[in-house]
Amino acid sequence: MSDNTYTPPKVWVWDKESGGVFASINRPIAGATHEKALPVGKHPLQLYSLATPNGVKVTVMLEELLELGHKGAEYDAWLIRINEGDQFGSGFVAVNPNSKIPALMDRSGPEPIRVFESGSILFYLAEKFGAFLPTEAAARAETMSWLFWQMGSAPFLGGGFGHFYAYAPEKWEYPINRFAMEVKRQLDVLDRRLAESEYLGGKEYTIADIAVWPWYGGMVKGWNYNAGEFLSVHEYKNVIRWADQILARPAVVRGRMVNRVTGDPSGQLHERHDASDFDTKTQDKIAKA
Numbered sequence: 001m002s003d004n005t006y007t008p009p010k011v012w013v014w015d016k017e018s019g020g021v022f023a024s025i026n027r028p029i030a031g032a033t034h035e036k037a038l039p040v041g042k043h044p045l046q047l048y049s050l051a052t053p054n055g056v057k058v059t060v061m062l063e064e065l066l067e068l069g070h071k072g073a074e075y076d077a078w079l080i081r082i083n084e085g086d087q088f089g090s091g092f093v094a095v096n097p098n099s100k101i102p103a104l105m106d107r108s109g110p111e112p113i114r115v116f117e118s119g120s121i122l123f124y125l126a127e128k129f130g131a132f133l134p135t136e137a138a139a140r141a142e143t144m145s146w147l148f149w150q151m152g153s154a155p156f157l158g159g160g161f162g163h164f165y166a167y168a169p170e171k172w173e174y175p176i177n178r179f180a181m182e183v184k185r186q187l188d189v190l191d192r193r194l195a196e197s198e199y200l201g202g203k204e205y206t207i208a209d210i211a212v213w214p215w216y217g218g219m220v221k222g223w224n225y226n227a228g229e230f231l232s233v234h235e236y237k238n239v240i241r242w243a244d245q246i247l248a249r250p251a252v253v254r255g256r257m258v259n260r261v262t263g264d265p266s267g268q269l270h271e272r273h274d275a276s277d278f279d280t281k282t283q284d285k286i287a288k289a
Protein backbone atom coordinates (compact mmCIF):
# COMPACT_ATOMS: atom_id res chain seq x y z
CA MET A 1 0.00 0.00 0.00
CA SER A 2 1.11 3.56 -0.68
CA ASP A 3 1.59 6.01 2.20
CA ASN A 4 0.21 8.72 -0.07
CA THR A 5 -3.17 9.12 1.64
CA TYR A 6 -5.80 11.72 0.87
CA THR A 7 -8.77 12.80 2.93
CA PRO A 8 -11.50 14.11 0.61
CA PRO A 9 -12.96 17.47 1.70
CA LYS A 10 -16.67 17.67 2.42
CA VAL A 11 -17.35 19.21 -0.98
CA TRP A 12 -15.08 18.77 -3.99
CA VAL A 13 -14.00 21.98 -5.69
CA TRP A 14 -12.10 22.47 -8.94
CA ASP A 15 -9.15 24.48 -7.71
CA LYS A 16 -6.29 22.97 -9.71
CA GLU A 17 -5.41 20.75 -12.65
CA SER A 18 -5.27 17.10 -11.63
CA GLY A 19 -1.96 16.50 -13.44
CA GLY A 20 -0.93 13.92 -16.00
CA VAL A 21 -1.32 13.79 -19.77
CA PHE A 22 -4.53 15.54 -20.95
CA ALA A 23 -4.87 17.44 -17.61
CA SER A 24 -5.11 20.74 -19.44
CA ILE A 25 -8.25 19.69 -21.36
CA ASN A 26 -10.10 18.15 -18.40
CA ARG A 27 -12.74 20.26 -16.68
CA PRO A 28 -15.86 19.51 -14.64
CA ILE A 29 -18.29 21.37 -16.89
CA ALA A 30 -19.75 20.62 -20.32
CA GLY A 31 -20.44 22.92 -23.26
CA ALA A 32 -18.42 24.92 -25.75
CA THR A 33 -15.41 26.98 -24.75
CA HIS A 34 -15.19 28.89 -28.03
CA GLU A 35 -17.10 29.66 -31.23
CA LYS A 36 -15.93 27.56 -34.16
CA ALA A 37 -17.99 26.25 -37.05
CA LEU A 38 -17.21 22.78 -38.39
CA PRO A 39 -16.17 22.35 -42.02
CA VAL A 40 -18.57 20.49 -44.35
CA GLY A 41 -17.36 18.52 -47.37
CA LYS A 42 -19.06 17.14 -50.46
CA HIS A 43 -20.04 13.66 -49.23
CA PRO A 44 -23.29 12.52 -47.55
CA LEU A 45 -21.48 11.59 -44.34
CA GLN A 46 -19.32 14.05 -42.41
CA LEU A 47 -17.10 12.52 -39.73
CA TYR A 48 -15.28 14.58 -37.08
CA SER A 49 -12.72 12.36 -35.43
CA LEU A 50 -9.20 11.25 -34.55
CA ALA A 51 -7.59 7.80 -34.91
CA THR A 52 -7.87 6.73 -31.28
CA PRO A 53 -9.45 3.29 -30.76
CA ASN A 54 -12.89 4.93 -30.54
CA GLY A 55 -12.30 6.87 -33.74
CA VAL A 56 -10.90 3.88 -35.65
CA LYS A 57 -14.12 1.91 -35.09
CA VAL A 58 -16.02 4.34 -37.32
CA THR A 59 -13.43 4.79 -40.08
CA VAL A 60 -13.08 0.99 -40.32
CA MET A 61 -16.88 0.66 -40.56
CA LEU A 62 -17.09 3.29 -43.32
CA GLU A 63 -14.24 1.72 -45.29
CA GLU A 64 -15.88 -1.71 -44.90
CA LEU A 65 -19.17 -0.33 -46.24
CA LEU A 66 -17.38 1.23 -49.21
CA GLU A 67 -15.55 -2.06 -49.82
CA LEU A 68 -18.99 -3.73 -50.02
CA GLY A 69 -19.99 -1.20 -52.69
CA HIS A 70 -22.24 1.10 -50.63
CA LYS A 71 -21.62 4.40 -52.43
CA GLY A 72 -23.83 6.20 -49.88
CA ALA A 73 -21.15 5.57 -47.29
CA GLU A 74 -18.75 8.03 -48.96
CA TYR A 75 -17.46 10.36 -46.30
CA ASP A 76 -15.31 13.31 -45.43
CA ALA A 77 -13.19 12.69 -42.32
CA TRP A 78 -12.17 15.91 -40.60
CA LEU A 79 -9.43 15.95 -37.99
CA ILE A 80 -10.34 16.86 -34.42
CA ARG A 81 -7.21 17.40 -32.34
CA ILE A 82 -8.47 16.62 -28.83
CA ASN A 83 -5.21 17.65 -27.16
CA GLU A 84 -5.73 21.13 -28.63
CA GLY A 85 -9.35 21.35 -27.43
CA ASP A 86 -11.10 21.13 -30.86
CA GLN A 87 -13.85 19.05 -29.21
CA PHE A 88 -14.94 22.13 -27.24
CA GLY A 89 -15.64 24.28 -30.31
CA SER A 90 -19.31 25.30 -30.70
CA GLY A 91 -19.73 23.41 -33.99
CA PHE A 92 -18.40 20.18 -32.54
CA VAL A 93 -20.50 20.47 -29.38
CA ALA A 94 -23.59 20.87 -31.59
CA VAL A 95 -22.82 17.45 -33.12
CA ASN A 96 -21.73 15.83 -29.85
CA PRO A 97 -22.81 17.56 -26.62
CA ASN A 98 -20.44 15.18 -24.81
CA SER A 99 -17.38 16.78 -26.53
CA LYS A 100 -15.71 13.52 -27.51
CA ILE A 101 -14.71 12.01 -30.83
CA PRO A 102 -16.06 10.34 -32.93
CA ALA A 103 -19.05 12.43 -34.07
CA LEU A 104 -20.98 11.94 -37.30
CA MET A 105 -23.34 14.16 -39.25
CA ASP A 106 -25.49 12.36 -41.83
CA ARG A 107 -26.36 14.96 -44.50
CA SER A 108 -27.91 12.51 -46.96
CA GLY A 109 -31.52 13.38 -46.08
CA PRO A 110 -33.59 16.58 -46.08
CA GLU A 111 -32.42 17.44 -42.56
CA PRO A 112 -28.98 16.60 -41.17
CA ILE A 113 -28.96 13.88 -38.50
CA ARG A 114 -26.31 13.97 -35.79
CA VAL A 115 -24.99 10.73 -34.29
CA PHE A 116 -22.54 10.52 -31.40
CA GLU A 117 -21.07 7.68 -29.28
CA SER A 118 -19.09 5.20 -31.36
CA GLY A 119 -21.41 2.27 -30.57
CA SER A 120 -24.42 4.29 -31.62
CA ILE A 121 -22.67 5.36 -34.83
CA LEU A 122 -21.83 1.74 -35.72
CA PHE A 123 -25.42 0.66 -35.08
CA TYR A 124 -26.80 3.62 -37.07
CA LEU A 125 -24.61 2.81 -40.08
CA ALA A 126 -25.31 -0.94 -39.82
CA GLU A 127 -29.05 -0.27 -39.91
CA LYS A 128 -28.82 2.39 -42.62
CA PHE A 129 -26.89 0.13 -44.98
CA GLY A 130 -28.16 -3.28 -43.81
CA ALA A 131 -24.62 -4.55 -43.24
CA PHE A 132 -22.44 -6.05 -40.49
CA LEU A 133 -25.47 -6.69 -38.26
CA PRO A 134 -27.05 -10.14 -38.65
CA THR A 135 -30.82 -10.30 -39.17
CA GLU A 136 -31.24 -13.75 -37.59
CA ALA A 137 -32.39 -13.22 -33.99
CA ALA A 138 -29.76 -15.17 -32.04
CA ALA A 139 -26.77 -13.83 -34.01
CA ARG A 140 -28.19 -10.29 -33.84
CA ALA A 141 -28.63 -10.53 -30.06
CA GLU A 142 -25.11 -11.92 -29.66
CA THR A 143 -23.70 -9.11 -31.82
CA MET A 144 -25.49 -6.41 -29.85
CA SER A 145 -24.44 -8.01 -26.56
CA TRP A 146 -20.76 -7.86 -27.52
CA LEU A 147 -21.18 -4.33 -28.88
CA PHE A 148 -22.60 -3.16 -25.56
CA TRP A 149 -19.98 -5.24 -23.71
CA GLN A 150 -17.34 -3.15 -25.45
CA MET A 151 -19.00 0.13 -24.55
CA GLY A 152 -19.19 -0.88 -20.88
CA SER A 153 -15.77 -2.55 -20.65
CA ALA A 154 -13.35 -0.33 -22.57
CA PRO A 155 -13.53 2.58 -20.07
CA PHE A 156 -11.82 0.24 -17.57
CA LEU A 157 -9.13 -0.42 -20.17
CA GLY A 158 -8.67 3.19 -21.33
CA GLY A 159 -9.84 5.45 -18.50
CA GLY A 160 -8.74 3.00 -15.82
CA PHE A 161 -5.71 0.95 -16.83
CA GLY A 162 -4.38 3.19 -19.61
CA HIS A 163 -4.76 6.31 -17.53
CA PHE A 164 -2.92 5.02 -14.46
CA TYR A 165 -0.32 2.94 -16.35
CA ALA A 166 0.59 5.49 -19.02
CA TYR A 167 -0.86 8.96 -18.37
CA ALA A 168 -1.07 9.66 -14.61
CA PRO A 169 1.63 11.95 -13.21
CA GLU A 170 2.99 9.14 -10.97
CA LYS A 171 2.79 5.34 -10.91
CA TRP A 172 0.51 4.22 -8.08
CA GLU A 173 0.35 0.52 -7.30
CA TYR A 174 -3.27 0.34 -6.15
CA PRO A 175 -5.02 1.62 -9.31
CA ILE A 176 -2.55 -0.11 -11.66
CA ASN A 177 -3.19 -3.45 -9.90
CA ARG A 178 -6.92 -2.89 -9.81
CA PHE A 179 -7.22 -2.12 -13.52
CA ALA A 180 -4.55 -4.58 -14.75
CA MET A 181 -6.57 -7.32 -13.07
CA GLU A 182 -9.78 -6.14 -14.73
CA VAL A 183 -8.22 -5.80 -18.19
CA LYS A 184 -6.74 -9.30 -17.95
CA ARG A 185 -10.14 -10.60 -16.91
CA GLN A 186 -11.72 -8.88 -19.94
CA LEU A 187 -9.07 -10.32 -22.29
CA ASP A 188 -9.84 -13.76 -20.85
CA VAL A 189 -13.58 -13.21 -21.46
CA LEU A 190 -12.78 -12.48 -25.11
CA ASP A 191 -10.30 -15.33 -25.39
CA ARG A 192 -12.90 -17.85 -24.22
CA ARG A 193 -15.53 -16.49 -26.59
CA LEU A 194 -13.11 -16.54 -29.52
CA ALA A 195 -12.10 -20.13 -28.70
CA GLU A 196 -15.66 -21.24 -29.46
CA SER A 197 -16.56 -18.76 -32.21
CA GLU A 198 -14.73 -17.35 -35.22
CA TYR A 199 -16.09 -13.85 -34.58
CA LEU A 200 -17.74 -12.31 -31.53
CA GLY A 201 -21.28 -12.45 -32.90
CA GLY A 202 -20.84 -15.91 -34.44
CA LYS A 203 -19.70 -16.97 -37.92
CA GLU A 204 -19.95 -13.47 -39.41
CA TYR A 205 -17.73 -10.42 -38.97
CA THR A 206 -19.98 -7.72 -37.46
CA ILE A 207 -20.09 -4.33 -35.76
CA ALA A 208 -19.20 -6.15 -32.53
CA ASP A 209 -15.79 -7.08 -33.96
CA ILE A 210 -15.41 -3.59 -35.42
CA ALA A 211 -16.03 -2.06 -31.97
CA VAL A 212 -13.92 -4.45 -29.89
CA TRP A 213 -10.94 -4.82 -32.23
CA PRO A 214 -9.32 -1.35 -31.94
CA TRP A 215 -9.21 -1.66 -28.14
CA TYR A 216 -8.56 -5.32 -27.38
CA GLY A 217 -7.02 -6.28 -30.72
CA GLY A 218 -4.83 -3.22 -30.23
CA MET A 219 -3.80 -4.50 -26.80
CA VAL A 220 -2.68 -7.91 -28.08
CA LYS A 221 -0.86 -6.25 -31.00
CA GLY A 222 0.97 -4.10 -28.42
CA TRP A 223 -0.34 -0.81 -29.83
CA ASN A 224 -2.06 0.57 -26.74
CA TYR A 225 -0.10 2.02 -23.80
CA ASN A 226 2.99 -0.10 -24.60
CA ALA A 227 1.63 -2.59 -22.07
CA GLY A 228 1.79 -5.89 -23.99
CA GLU A 229 4.59 -7.39 -21.93
CA PHE A 230 3.22 -6.04 -18.63
CA LEU A 231 -0.13 -7.73 -19.25
CA SER A 232 1.40 -10.90 -20.81
CA VAL A 233 -0.88 -10.53 -23.82
CA HIS A 234 0.77 -13.54 -25.54
CA GLU A 235 -1.45 -15.68 -23.26
CA TYR A 236 -4.59 -14.75 -25.21
CA LYS A 237 -4.05 -16.95 -28.25
CA ASN A 238 -7.60 -16.77 -29.59
CA VAL A 239 -7.69 -12.99 -29.32
CA ILE A 240 -4.39 -12.88 -31.24
CA ARG A 241 -5.82 -15.18 -33.98
CA TRP A 242 -8.91 -12.98 -34.31
CA ALA A 243 -6.92 -9.72 -34.20
CA ASP A 244 -4.63 -10.89 -37.02
CA GLN A 245 -7.57 -12.12 -39.09
CA ILE A 246 -9.22 -8.70 -38.87
CA LEU A 247 -5.98 -6.84 -39.56
CA ALA A 248 -5.72 -8.73 -42.87
CA ARG A 249 -8.86 -6.92 -44.15
CA PRO A 250 -7.96 -4.06 -46.56
CA ALA A 251 -10.75 -1.85 -45.16
CA VAL A 252 -9.27 -2.21 -41.69
CA VAL A 253 -5.82 -1.20 -42.90
CA ARG A 254 -7.32 1.89 -44.56
CA GLY A 255 -9.61 2.69 -41.63
CA ARG A 256 -6.66 2.74 -39.21
CA MET A 257 -4.91 5.38 -41.33
CA VAL A 258 -7.71 7.96 -41.35
CA ASN A 259 -7.30 10.91 -38.94
CA ARG A 260 -4.07 9.37 -37.63
CA VAL A 261 -1.48 11.90 -36.46
CA THR A 262 1.12 9.60 -34.90
CA GLY A 263 3.41 6.78 -36.06
CA ASP A 264 4.86 6.05 -39.48
CA PRO A 265 4.08 8.98 -41.84
CA SER A 266 2.98 6.51 -44.57
CA GLY A 267 0.21 5.35 -42.22
CA GLN A 268 -1.07 8.84 -41.44
CA LEU A 269 -3.92 10.26 -43.51
CA HIS A 270 -4.84 13.36 -41.53
CA GLU A 271 -8.05 13.99 -43.45
CA ARG A 272 -9.90 11.81 -45.92
CA HIS A 273 -12.09 13.37 -48.59
CA ASP A 274 -11.69 10.88 -51.45
CA ALA A 275 -10.80 7.21 -51.88
CA SER A 276 -7.67 8.25 -53.78
CA ASP A 277 -6.35 10.14 -50.73
CA PHE A 278 -4.86 6.88 -49.39
CA ASP A 279 -2.50 6.85 -52.40
CA THR A 280 -1.68 10.52 -52.61
CA LYS A 281 -2.22 12.35 -49.29
CA THR A 282 -0.49 10.33 -46.57
CA GLN A 283 2.07 12.34 -44.62
CA ASP A 284 5.09 10.76 -46.35
CA LYS A 285 3.69 11.82 -49.77
CA ILE A 286 2.79 15.30 -48.55
CA ALA A 287 6.32 15.78 -47.18
CA LYS A 288 7.82 14.86 -50.59
CA ALA A 289 5.44 17.06 -52.59
Ligand SMILES: N[C@@H](CCC(=O)N[C@@H](CS)C(=O)NCC(=O)O)C(=O)O
Nearest residue numbers: 052054082099100101102117118119
Ligand atom coordinates in the same frame (compact mmCIF):
# COMPACT_ATOMS: atom_id res chain seq x y z
N1 LIG B 1 -18.04 6.44 -25.20
C1 LIG B 1 -17.45 7.32 -26.19
C2 LIG B 1 -16.05 7.63 -25.77
C3 LIG B 1 -15.37 8.60 -26.70
C4 LIG B 1 -14.07 9.11 -26.13
O1 LIG B 1 -13.73 8.88 -24.97
N2 LIG B 1 -13.31 9.85 -26.97
C5 LIG B 1 -12.07 10.41 -26.52
C6 LIG B 1 -10.94 9.97 -27.44
S1 LIG B 1 -10.78 8.22 -27.48
C7 LIG B 1 -12.13 11.92 -26.56
O2 LIG B 1 -12.67 12.49 -27.49
N3 LIG B 1 -11.60 12.59 -25.54
C8 LIG B 1 -11.55 14.01 -25.49
C9 LIG B 1 -11.93 14.57 -24.15
O3 LIG B 1 -12.21 13.76 -23.23
O4 LIG B 1 -11.94 15.78 -24.00
C10 LIG B 1 -17.51 6.65 -27.56
O5 LIG B 1 -17.37 5.44 -27.63
O6 LIG B 1 -17.69 7.37 -28.57
